[in-house]
Amino acid sequence: MHCAHLALNAIKSKKFDDANDFFGKTLHTLQDFYSHSNWIELGNRIPNSQLGLSKITKGFAASTQRTCTNCTSTTDVCRNNVASKILSKKLLTSGYFHITPKTKPNKPTGKCSHGGILDSTKRFDAVGGINKDTLSSIHGYLHKPAAQTAYLATYKILKQLWNDTNDQAFGNFLGISKSIFASKALLTSDAYAFILKIQDSHVYTAILEKLENTTTKFSTIDVIVSYPAVDKYYKTHCLSIATEKHVRINIYRNSTVLNSTDDEDYGYDLCRLTGGTYIRYFNATLMPLNILSQLSNTQTIDHVSLQIKSKKLAVNIDQSCPKLFIEFSTNNITVEAFPIQLQTRDNTLIPMILVNTSFFKVYTLVNIPSFGRWNIIFPNTGNNNIRFDVRLSCASELICWSQLFTDNRNNVHPGGVELHGNAIQGHKANIVTQCFNNDDRINTLKVMLVNETGHPLHVVAKTTQQNDAKWLTKLTIPSAQSFRIKITANNKKIQRISDKLYETSQIDVSFNLTNVQPFLYYYEHTSISFTLKNYAKQPITLTLLAKDTNNYFEQKQYTIAAGQTKDGKIWLYPLPMNNSSTDVPDIQKDLVALTVTSTAGGNYDVLDYPFRTAI
Numbered sequence: 001m002h003c004a005h006l007a008l009n010a011i012k013s014k015k016f017d018d019a020n021d022f023f024g025k026t027l028h029t030l031q032d033f034y035s036h037s038n039w040i041e042l043g044n045r046i047p048n049s050q051l052g053l054s055k056i057t058k059g060f061a062a063s064t065q066r067t068c069t070n071c072t073s074t075t076d077v078c079r080n081n082v083a084s085k086i087l088s089k090k091l092l093t094s095g096y097f098h099i100t101p102k103t104k105p106n107k108p109t110g111k112c113s114h115g116g117i118l119d120s121t122k123r124f125d126a127v128g129g130i131n132k133d134t135l136s137s138i139h140g141y142l143h144k145p146a147a148q149t150a151y152l153a154t155y156k157i158l159k160q161l162w163n164d165t166n167d168q169a170f171g172n173f174l175g176i177s178k179s180i181f182a183s184k185a186l187l188t189s190d191a192y193a194f195i196l197k198i199q200d201s202h203v204y205t206a207i208l209e210k211l212e213n214t215t216t217k218f219s220t221i222d223v224i225v226s227y228p229a230v231d232k233y234y235k236t237h238c239l240s241i242a243t244e245k246h247v248r249i250n251i252y253r254n255s256t257v258l259n260s261t262d263d264e265d266y267g268y269d270l271c272r273l274t275g276g277t278y279i280r281y282f283n284a285t286l287m288p289l290n291i292l293s294q295l296s297n298t299q300t301i302d303h304v305s306l307q308i309k310s311k312k313l314a315v316n317i318d319q320s321c322p323k324l325f326i327e328f329s330t331n332n333i334t335v336e337a338f339p340i341q342l343q344t345r346d347n348t349l350i351p352m353i354l355v356n357t358s359f360f361k362v363y364t365l366v367n368i369p370s371f372g373r374w375n376i377i378f379p380n381t382g383n384n385n386i387r388f389d390v391r392l393s394c395a396s397e398l399i400c401w402s403q404l405f406t407d408n409r410n411n412v413h414p415g416g417v418e419l420h421g422n423a424i425q426g427h428k429a430n431i432v433t434q435c436f437n438n439d440d441r442i443n444t445l446k447v448m449l450v451n452e453t454g455h456p457l458h459v460v461a462k463t464t465q466q467n468d469a470k471w472l473t474k475l476t477i478p479s480a481q482s483f484r485i486k487i488t489a490n491n492k493k494i495q496r497i498s499d500k501l502y503e504t505s506q507i508d509v510s511f512n513l514t515n516v517q518p519f520l521y522y523y524e525h526t527s528i529s530f531t532l533k534n535y536a537k538q539p540i541t542l543t544l545l546a547k548d549t550n551n552y553f554e555q556k557q558y559t560i561a562a563g564q565t566k567d568g569k570i571w572l573y574p575l576p577m578n579n580s581s582t583d584v585p586d587i588q589k590d591l592v593a594l595t596v597t598s599t600a601g602g603n604y605d606v607l608d609y610p611f612r613t614a615i
Contacts, residue, residue: 003029004157011165011173019173023161030157031150035132036114037094038067040146041082041139045554046525046571047153060092066110067093071128071138078128078138082112095130096121115139148554195252195292201227203267204234207249208549211241218246218401220296224282226254228264233547235270236593240420240606242274246401248499249274250296252282275303275484275499277329277391280359291354291362298325298393299400301495303484304454305389313376313390313454316488316495317368321394326351326363326376329389341377344370372493400435400496402447402485422505422603423477424535431461431473433487442489447473449483452501457483477504481601505601506536509544509594512567513607527569528607530594534560542598546570548609549591570594572609 003025010019033051034040050056061067067086071078086093097114098105098121105121107113113121115129115138122129122138129138132146162170198206203225210221242249251271271278277295301324302315317324328338338361342349347370351363376392404419406429423429431447445465449457461475485498512529534540539561546554552571560566572592592607 004161008161008164011161011169014169014172016173023173026157027154030153034146034150034153035143036097036130037092038082038086038112038130039092040132040142040149041130042087042090042092045145045149046552047149047156049525051153056092059090061086063108065091066126067091068110068112068126068128068130070126073128076136076138077140078115079141081126081128082130083110144555152553195222195224197224197226199226201230203227203229203265204231204238204270207238207267207270208234208241211238211245211247214245214247216245218399220248220250220276222250222252222292222296223267224252224254225266228266232265233545233553233595234549236547236595236604237549237591237606238270239273240591240593240604242270243420243500244418246499247274248276250276250278252279254282273501273503275300275391275501277327277360278389279329279357281357282360283357294395295325295327295362295393297395299396299398300497300499301392301394302454302486302497303389303391303499304450305387305452306454307385307387311378313378314373315376315392316373316492317371317394318396318398318494319371320396320398320494321371322366322368323395324351324365324368325391325393325395326365327389327391327393328361328363330359330386339379343375343377344373346370397437398435398494399437400433400487402431402433402487402498404485404502405430405432419502421509421605422503422601424508425477425479425504425506425601426535427477429475429477431475431485433463433471433473433485435469435489441468442494444491445471445487445489447471447475448486448488449475449478449480450486450497451480451483456486480504503601505603506534507540507542507596507598507600507603508533508535509596509603509605511592511594511605511607526572528572528592528609529567529569530605531565531567532558532560532596533565534562534600536600537562540598540600542596542600544568545595545597547593547595548572552592 003022007019007022007026010016010022030051033048039048048056065086066083069081069083071081073079082093085091093112095112095114096105096107097119098107099118105124107121107124109125112126113119113124113129114131115122116131116133119129131137132139132143134140135143137143161173165173196206196210203223207221207223210223214221238249241247249267249271251267253266268278270276299321301317301321302313304313306313326340340351340363342351342365349365349368351365353361353363355362404423406419406423406427419429433445433447435442435445445463447461447463449459449461451457457478457480459475459478461473463471463473465471482501482503484501487496488494509530509532512531514529532542532544539559541557541559544556544558546552546556554570556568558566558568570592572590590609592609593604594606595604596602
């Protein structure tokens with residue numbers, strides 16, 4: 001593709017209109033290749049590594065060789081019309097196209113046609129065609145993999161063009177200003193410097209980069225989101241890293257950006273599953289900075305989603321909590337006045353309000369006169385259907401957390417490893433709980449599972465103490481759609497709850513890491529196998545999305561009988577980071593995620609895969 005080199009030279013000469021013209025011609029040829037050739041019919045789902053980089057000198061059909069057979073289908077769709085020898089020998093070919101109906105097209109006998117209403121060659125041997133331009137094309141049943149592969153090829157050549165230029169020149173070529181292109185997510189230099197401000201729709205890309213650079217466990221990431229995400233395929237990557245590092249993600253939707261709707265993705269689900277706070281309308285002038293920073297460094301005592309008709313919420317406050325915070329957030333109801341109280345038999349306390357906005361309120365209470373069980377009393381709002389997300393936390397030196405381990409030795413995920421993905425309903429699991437910086441030694445500890453409303457789930461759990469700071473709980477995963485891990489200690493004087501909201505499923509997915517290369521050089525590719533298992537009592541049709549942090553993207557559908565497994569494979573095709581960086585490591589990692597969605601629940605698995613950027 002000579003035009004690609006012309007585009008590069010035009011960019012370097014700052015002739016950006018010429019560069020767009022040359023590059024448009026390049027993309028036309030590049031993308032047509034996957035629709036008009038038999039590359040997809042040969043079983044390929046990744047771009048041709050030679051196309052655009054070097055001349056293809058072998059691996060294609062001879063000029064005298066039959067490449068297609070006559071299509072005998074009575075419909076507009078023709079299957080299995082590529083010659084069997086072409087398929088078995090993996091030979092590349094394309095389809096002839098002639099738009100002038102009054103003259104006989106110059107198509108040799110036995111060659112494939114493009115096909116379609118405008119192609120006059122389709123009437124001559126071989127009758128039919130192989131184009132995959134649309135879902136209704138003659139090979140339209142392969143349109144999606146052709147489009148996905150063309151997308152990957154486009155990404156690859158754009159990435160290479162970026163590598164061969166620099167941020168400023170490439171940004172001008174794309175028509176993107178330097179201030180936006182240099183960083184999709186900016187950490188501001190003002191008093192909000194600890195907040196991640198995402199200024200475009202690459203929401204999960206920015207959060208993923210922040211998570212990868214976060215080294216502190218049990219931390220909080222505060223994110224201001226202005227536009228709905230266009231990169232939801234990175235949600236699994238973000239959730240996996242946040243779970244591994246025990247990171248809570250707060251999402252603040254920028255109220256100054258108009259025309260947003262609730263059915264768009266601003267990161268709510270990621271916030272919900274990591275135990276974060278979701279603020280429907282965020283206004284920086286109404287949010288004291290010191291409050292946000294204080295809330296980021298607290299231990300969660302309770303976290304529930306409830307309707308205010310409940311009237312009260314019981315909570316145990318221990319002496320390690322000299323300062324209590326109570327957060328209320330709601331997504332769809334505006335509430336102005338909302339006074340609350342804390343009560344025991346002997347005391348009634350009115351907490352001080354720190355933040356008072358329509359969709360988010362924060363209260364605090366210091367110098368609590370007594371410790372133990374308190375009731376938070378909600379006011380009568382006149383609307384019992386108001387639903388709030390309530391988080392109680394305190395600035396405590398007592399740090400407790402729990403980790404969920406699978407114990408499914410005969411299932412897809414073997415036992416004895418920390419859970420990656422969603423828990424399988426009805427399967428055995430272990431919870432490891434650890435507590436540190438406890439002045440008063442914990443004598444007794446109880447572990448339970450609660451749903452999002454805070455109600456205990458009927459789960460038989462047996463907890464044994466391993467040492468002074470560690471406990472092991474054995475239980476069975478419930479059929480509830482989601483749960484949190486809640487602990488009470490020393491006869492309920494101490495209470496903590498996991499920020500992580502665990503989801504359950506009847507579908508499992510797992511990478512199979514046998515016979516996998518230890519690493520790749522970039523632009524190499526390899527396949528990795530995976531296994532799906534259906535634990536439901538009926539057949540399930542599911543969708544699997546495979547996405548890495550570079551250029552690979554593939555979506556497939558499977559139907560799996562009850563209790564059965566199905567194996568498959570994906571491809572790794574890593575690209576190096578932009579070489580305009582000052583320090584590019586020789587070995588990088590590509591995070592690959594498999595995400596499954598179905599009526600029996602979803603699941604995911606992730607894999608860190610190393611590759612070398614230089615030989």
